[in-house]
Amino acid sequence: MTEAWKQAFTRVPELLAAHVQLSFSALLLAMALCLPLAIWAARTPKVAAVILGFASLIQTIPALALLALFYPVLLGLSALLGGGISALGFLPALLALTLYALLPILRNAVTGLTGVAPAAKQAADGLGMTAAQKLRLVEAPLAAPTIMAGIRTAAVWTIGAATLSTTVGQASLGDLIFAGLQTQNWTLVLTGCFASAGLAIIVDLLLGLIERAIRERRKIIAWGATAVIGIGLAIALLPALGGRGDVVVIGAKGFSEQFILARLIGSRLEKAGYQVRYHDGLGSAVVFQAVAADDIDIYVDYSGTIWTNQMKRTDPVPADDMVREIAKWSASKYGVTMLGALGFENTYAFAVRPEDAASKQLKTLDDLARVSSDFAFGTDLEFLERPEWAMVKAAYPIEFKEARSFNPTFMYPALSSGEVDVISAFSSDGRIAANGFVVLEDGKGAVPSYEAMLLVAPRRSGDDKFVNAIKPLVGAITVENMREANYKVDRETDKQSPRQAARWLDEQLKDGKDQ
Amino acid sequence: MAMNSTPSASGPAISLKSISRHYGAITAVDNVSLEIAAGGFVALVGLSGSGKSTLLKMINRLVDPSAGEVLIADENVEAFDPHVLRRRIGYVFQNIGLFPHMTIARNIAIGLELAGQKNGDRDGRQERVAELLELVELPQEMANRMPHQLSGGQQQRVGVARALATRPGLMLMDEPFGALDPVTRDSLAGQYKALHEKLGLTTIIVTHDMAEALYLADRILVMEDGQIKADATPAELLSGGVGDEAEALVAIPRAQAAHLIALGQTDGRKST
Numbered sequence: 052m053t054e055a056w057k058q059a060f061t062r063v064p065e066l067l068a069a070h071v072q073l074s075f076s077a078l079l080l081a082m083a084l085c086l087p088l089a090i091w092a093a094r095t096p097k098v099a100a101v102i103l104g105f106a107s108l109i110q111t112i113p114a115l116a117l118l119a120l121f122y123p124v125l126l127g128l129s130a131l132l133g134g135g136i137s138a139l140g141f142l143p144a145l146l147a148l149t150l151y152a153l154l155p156i157l158r159n160a161v162t163g164l165t166g167v168a169p170a171a172k173q174a175a176d177g178l179g180m181t182a183a184q185k186l187r188l189v190e191a192p193l194a195a196p197t198i199m200a201g202i203r204t205a206a207v208w209t210i211g212a213a214t215l216s217t218t219v220g221q222a223s224l225g226d227l228i229f230a231g232l233q234t235q236n237w238t239l240v241l242t243g244c245f246a247s248a249g250l251a252i253i254v255d256l257l258l259g260l261i262e263r264a265i266r267e268r269r270k271i272i273a274w275g276a277t278a279v280i281g282i283g284l285a286i287a288l289l290p291a292l293g294g295r296g297d298v299v300v301i302g303a304k305g306f307s308e309q310f311i312l313a314r315l316i317g318s319r320l321e322k323a324g325y326q327v328r329y330h331d332g333l334g335s336a337v338v339f340q341a342v343a344a345d346d347i348d349i350y351v352d353y354s355g356t357i358w359t360n361q362m363k364r365t366d367p368v369p370a371d372d373m374v375r376e377i378a379k380w381s382a383s384k385y386g387v388t389m390l391g392a393l394g395f396e397n398t399y400a401f402a403v404r405p406e407d408a409a410s411k412q413l414k415t416l417d418d419l420a421r422v423s424s425d426f427a428f429g430t431d432l433e434f435l436e437r438p439e440w441a442m443v444k445a446a447y448p449i450e451f452k453e454a455r456s457f458n459p460t461f462m463y464p465a466l467s468s469g470e471v472d473v474i475s476a477f478s479s480d481g482r483i484a485a486n487g488f489v490v491l492e493d494g495k496g497a498v499p500s501y502e503a504m505l506l507v508a509p510r511r512s513g514d515d516k517f518v519n520a521i522k523p524l525v526g527a528i529t530v531e532n533m534r535e536a537n538y539k540v541d542r543e544t545d546k547q548s549p550r551q552a553a554r555w556l557d558e559q560l561k562d563g564k565d566q
Numbered sequence: 567m568a569m570n571s572t573p574s575a576s577g578p579a580i581s582l583k584s585i586s587r588h589y590g591a592i593t594a595v596d597n598v599s600l601e602i603a604a605g606g607f608v609a610l611v612g613l614s615g616s617g618k619s620t621l622l623k624m625i626n627r628l629v630d631p632s633a634g635e636v637l638i639a640d641e642n643v644e645a646f647d648p649h650v651l652r653r654r655i656g657y658v659f660q661n662i663g664l665f666p667h668m669t670i671a672r673n674i675a676i677g678l679e680l681a682g683q684k685n686g687d688r689d690g691r692q693e694r695v696a697e698l699l700e701l702v703e704l705p706q707e708m709a710n711r712m713p714h715q716l717s718g719g720q721q722q723r724v725g726v727a728r729a730l731a732t733r734p735g736l737m738l739m740d741e742p743f744g745a746l747d748p749v750t751r752d753s754l755a756g757q758y759k760a761l762h763e764k765l766g767l768t769t770i771i772v773t774h775d776m777a778e779a780l781y782l783a784d785r786i787l788v789m790e791d792g793q794i795k796a797d798a799t800p801a802e803l804l805s806g807g808v809g810d811e812a813e814a815l816v817a818i819p820r821a822q823a824a825h826l827i828a829l830g831q832t833d834g835r836k837s838t
């Protein structure tokens with residue numbers, strides 16, 4: 052237990068610094084945008100209605116969706132400007148959080164400025180203040196406590212929402228939460244939650260102190276609290292001055308197999324003398340663009356995913372041809388090198404409870420179609436929107452009673468407990484066999500093949516040392532080994548970390564290959 | 567602006583030419599024309615809502631006339647940037663309007679601050695603040711207090727001090743002594759009158775107190791429904807024959823005085 056905590060905490064300082072950098076940049080940007088807008092809005096009620104309406108509208112978009120939306124927007128913008136804009140990582144996270152911070156700051160600033168006593172405003176005019184003097188000497192100081200309260204609200208929101216930036220590939224304390232959720236490592240989840248909540252509470256207290264000091268006109272306290280915030284920021288910003296250098300960034304999507312393979316790749320690269328960092332939890336739409344843009348150096352993807360999502364193909368092709376065509380396509384279109392398939396498949400597998408399989412005689416997807424109107428379907432968060440689901444439905448007359456989406460971690464327990472009757476499992480997942488679930492055959496070959504394969508960013512393609520360090524992994528991982536490694540991380544008891552599972556997997560490779 | 571031209575009177579002459587101000591269907595000021603001589607002390611009296619404040623605000627452009635024009639020392643006020651114009655006019659607001667986030671000293675000195683007396687002149691400013699506090703009969707230690715720590719009447723006196731700080735030639739005062747007790751009020755009115763005469767200011771004062779108007783001003787204007795219904799010296803007003811509106815206003819202090827005298831006589835008789 053204490054070992055797990057220690058491991059979780061070693062990642063906190065780095066992620067905390069990234070979290071602080073991100074949320075404060077967003078807050079500063081939002082303030083820079085809002086204050087002039089608020090001044091304009093406070094003078095012109097019509098403008099206020101429009102601006103506040105817009106900000107409220109943004110607030111109704113869930114933070115996660117807002118983050119996801121910036122990805123295509125930035126991609127489009129980058130294409131328009133001839134490249135150079137990174138659609139992943141800091142920039143989209145910054146923009147989304149900035150938009151999210153607008154409402155509280157704007158609303159309070161407009162309220163504060165319009166709420167200045169008319170008598171004071173008229174006196175300012177009567178004494179001969181110019182508009183600028185009136186703003187500086189009267190309106191701004193009188194509105195300051197209200198404005199500060201808005202900034203404080205925005206700060207707390209931003210720090211909370213910044214945990215979601217993990218999904219667009221920006222490091223934050225959310226990395227701990229998302230990784231912990233995937234691997235059911237609650238220590239990791241709690242560490243991430245405590246750290247981000249702690250940060251929010253401390254910032255809230257300090258800003259609250261400043262707000263009160265302004266209200267009561269106690270300059271020393273206001274400056275003292277500002278200085279504490281400044282020092283905290285300076286400490287958080289120090290590592291940013293270092294820059295990325297020649298660190299390899301290994302990408303991973305948000306599930307255990309990806310974490311394990313990333314660590315496996317990482318250990319090989321470390322042995323070859325590279326410094327390695329991990330970018331976990333990238334969405335599958337985002338991760339390919341990330342490798343193409345050199346935001347990450349390498350990651351593992353699955354042939355069917357690239358085939359349907361990136362290449363927009365739906366025609367069934369033999370597995371080997373598919374891998375070959377993907378290699379050609381990614382190299383010519385994006386300069387991304389397909390280094391080779393790892394040797395195992397992780398396809399969508401429809402799994403049912405063994406009792407149902409026996410009593411209802413379920414063997415194939417045709418059998419499933421027969422009973423589907425009585426069945427509740429559990430899937431991961433994206434399957435229902437994926438083309439594979441459309442392909443399955445086109446091939447089999449399946450019509451479920453209901454469909455529910457789960458975080459993959461909770462999908463298997465949901466099937467065991469009878470909450471759902473069939474799930475879209477992953478064929479390399481150790482929990483299928485461990486639970487005794489029965490996988491139904493796709494007799495018509497509706498689901499494309501999902502060979503795991505290594506994709507390398509353009510900037511590493513010519514790096515022989517890099518390629519040679521990874522090359523031995525090609526064709527070296529059996530589906531049995533992968534399942535067992537996954538199960539080590541995913542099981543309920545005696546859980547291992549992805550790094551430990553990767554070490555185990557590495558040993559199996561050596562046993563198989565070198566001896 | 568030639569506000570300080572005449573040696574005997576530093577205050578400017580004011581001329582209102584057919585000014586009106588409408589608020590939708592309401593006519594707050596209705597085609598008023600008026601000449602006020604340099605160094606004049608004019609009291610503006612009239613019932614609540616008769617347009618006194620509106621008239622006053624049109625002189626320093628806090629309110630723009632719907633029609634007509636305002637000349638100060640023969641120059642149209644429209645010719646100046648509003649803030650330039652207003653810095654040369656002392657204005658005491660009916661609702662005081664002290665800046666709640668500034669000390670009393672800074673409130674009083676704000677006009678000097680705006681005029682660009684920088685930190686180098688801070689001593690000069692402090693002296694001026696002390697001088698003005700004395701004039702409005704407030705203790706010096708109030709300089710460092712905040713407005714909410716003062717009583718209504720004390721705040722009102724700070725408002726007067728603030729208007730006087732930059733030594734303007736023209737003073738527009740909207741019920742400057744309204745919240746004061748009669749003793750302080752009388753003393754302050756006397757002080758102000760002396761100052762007005764010494765500096766040769768031009769002053770327009772709005773008041774609801776007819777006795778005060780009669781005592782202070784050399785000319786009294788009676789407003790009703792946005793129009794000036796009577797324009798007379800205190801003596802003319804007291805002798806009557808200047809119109810019903812004026813008569814009604816003068817009748818009250820006169821009746822009160824008579825009542826007091828009568829009361830004094832009965833009391834005197836009882837006690838003996």
Ligand SMILES: Nc1ncnc2c1ncn2[C@@H]1O[C@H](COP(=O)(O)OP(=O)(O)OP(=O)(O)O)[C@@H](O)[C@H]1O
Nearest residue numbers: 589592593594613614615616617618619620621660
């Ligand atoms: N900003 C405004 N909008 C609409 N109507 C106004 C406005 N200012 C004044 N009025 C109206 O104009 C008329 C004259 O108002 P003004 O303030 O000049 O009266 P006043 O003589 O100063 O009264 P008081 O003695 O109560 O201060 C009133 O009927 C008032 O309701």
Ligand SMILES: [Mg+2]
Nearest residue numbers: 618619620660
């Ligand atoms: Mg008035």
